[in-house]
Amino acid sequence: MIPERTIGRISLYRRALRDSLAEGSANIYSHELAARCGVTSAQVRRDLMHVGYNGSPNRGYMVRELLDSIDKLLDPQVAENVALVGVGNLGRAILAYFGSRGMKLRITAAFDKDPTKAGRVFHGCRCYGIEEAAAVIPSEGILSVMLTVPASEAQGVADLLVAAGVRGIVNFAPVRLRVPPEVCVENMDFTTSLERVAFFARGNAMKTEPLRL
Amino acid sequence: MIPERTIGRISLYRRALRDSLAEGSANIYSHELAARCGVTSAQVRRDLMHVGYNGSPNRGYMVRELLDSIDKLLDPQVAENVALVGVGNLGRAILAYFGSRGMKLRITAAFDKDPTKAGRVFHGCRCYGIEEAAAVIPSEGILSVMLTVPASEAQGVADLLVAAGVRGIVNFAPVRLRVPPEVCVENMDFTTSLERVAFFARGNAMKTEPLRL
Numbered sequence: 333m334i335p336e337r338t339i340g341r342i343s344l345y346r347r348a349l350r351d352s353l354a355e356g357s358a359n360i361y362s363h364e365l366a367a368r369c370g371v372t373s374a375q376v377r378r379d380l381m382h383v384g385y386n387g388s389p390n391r392g393y394m395v396r397e398l399l400d401s402i403d404k405l406l407d408p409q410v411a412e413n414v415a416l417v418g419v420g421n422l423g424r425a426i427l428a429y430f431g432s433r434g435m436k437l438r439i440t441a442a443f444d445k446d447p448t449k450a451g452r453v454f455h456g457c458r459c460y461g462i463e464e465a466a467a468v469i470p471s472e473g474i475l476s477v478m479l480t481v482p483a484s485e486a487q488g489v490a491d492l493l494v495a496a497g498v499r500g501i502v503n504f505a506p507v508r509l510r511v512p513p514e515v516c517v518e519n520m521d522f523t524t525s526l527e528r529v530a531f532f533a534r535g536n537a538m539k540t541e542p543l544r545l
Numbered sequence: 546m547i548p549e550r551t552i553g554r555i556s557l558y559r560r561a562l563r564d565s566l567a568e569g570s571a572n573i574y575s576h577e578l579a580a581r582c583g584v585t586s587a588q589v590r591r592d593l594m595h596v597g598y599n600g601s602p603n604r605g606y607m608v609r610e611l612l613d614s615i616d617k618l619l620d621p622q623v624a625e626n627v628a629l630v631g632v633g634n635l636g637r638a639i640l641a642y643f644g645s646r647g648m649k650l651r652i653t654a655a656f657d658k659d660p661t662k663a664g665r666v667f668h669g670c671r672c673y674g675i676e677e678a679a680a681v682i683p684s685e686g687i688l689s690v691m692l693t694v695p696a697s698e699a700q701g702v703a704d705l706l707v708a709a710g711v712r713g714i715v716n717f718a719p720v721r722l723r724v725p726p727e728v729c730v731e732n733m734d735f736t737t738s739l740e741r742v743a744f745f746a747r748g749n750a751m752k753t754e755p756l757r758l
Contacts, residue, residue, distance in 0.1 A: 333748070336741075336745065339741055339744055340741055343737045343740050343741050343744075344737065347719075347721070347736075348721065351721050368721065406740055406744055407740075408743070408747065412743060412747075420638065421634055421635075421637050421638035421641055422634075422635065422638035422639075424634050425633065425634035425635035425637075425638055426635075426735060428634055429635075429735065430735075435736070437740065475743065475747060476739065476742050476743040476746045478735075478739065499745075499746035499747075500742035500743055500745055500746030502735070502738045502742050506560075507564070508560070508561065508564050508581065515746075516745035516746055517742075518738045518741060518742050520733060520735070520738060522639060522642065522643075522691075522733070523560075523643075523648070524556045524557065524560060525715045525731045525733060526627065526650055526689065526691065526715050527556050527619055527620075527650065528552055528553055528556050528729075528731060529689050529713035529715050529729050529730075529731050530621070530625060530627065530650055530688065530689040530713055531552055531556075531619055532549065532712075532713055532729035533688040533689045533711075533712035533713030534625075534688060534712075535546070
């Protein structure tokens, strides 16, 4: 079993490798990949041992081959269905974003508690009433969801989704979900990110600029 | 100077402490806070040395007092203006989200390249043409932005924002930004998060359920 943090970094490497390929690079050294991802090159080499692809000391890694190996590790063998729960502004933005991509992970069902949304199609994705989740999630083989409901509803909806068979939740609600240990939750926390960035922006502004009074 | 990762964790502790306060807890032990944030209790105690608030071995930390100390460290002394750039579905969702909160960080200006959006107000926030950023960003004292433009435009817009004085960017575009070293970027990467969650959901589904064939 590969540790969660390692998978997180390998997923970052993939993003950086795709950028690198788009920029026309055929090969990349571990120190270059490390610099793009903010880790050490020793870390990169250690993590990539899990991928089962070795670079050469002279030419580094072949970008295309390394990407293929990472895809094989991270991606489902066949296209996998994902659901989005909560079709508000944020949910629609995510549907539009994923709808336009040919990914192995496809959002094939949306859910909302608003009965006027059920039965409609948003950005190519069918919306169901949330009460249909118990039936639709197993029948579509859905294991992972993007959760974009209001904070006050997130825990109740998460409970219902887990009962329906969901094992992975990307949680956009600003609340910590209580889930059984077999369920993986990743929090997308806009506020915390903004706070962090703003903290450093203040410090860096002080370091690099004369005070604007 | 407190390291970036430490600030990230302290910001997570604050989130957990707010949850804890909302649940009615007056005090919390370092191991409880650690468990909520997925770190060790030794890490919590080490990080909180930067905050300048000490708990007691018998009662742990007083939640309210610890929160106040963290606020004092992380928050700006006075309310701080932030901008949002790119008023699409995602941008509007973020404006709605932040507009409803009384935070020290306030989104006081939005920018979009679409001339039909300039001059309008979205969720209480005035939208300017992107060409006005060079004037509005310094005059509003804006140091940090939420960047919600399409990937193809993100680098160009980031360049323009940095030139206008921006020092912190929460980047929602699925592209790695090249910025000078004095600019802090945090990537909100929906795809990578979903990939990671889906990877573990598959593994956990295999561990905890009979195969559905």
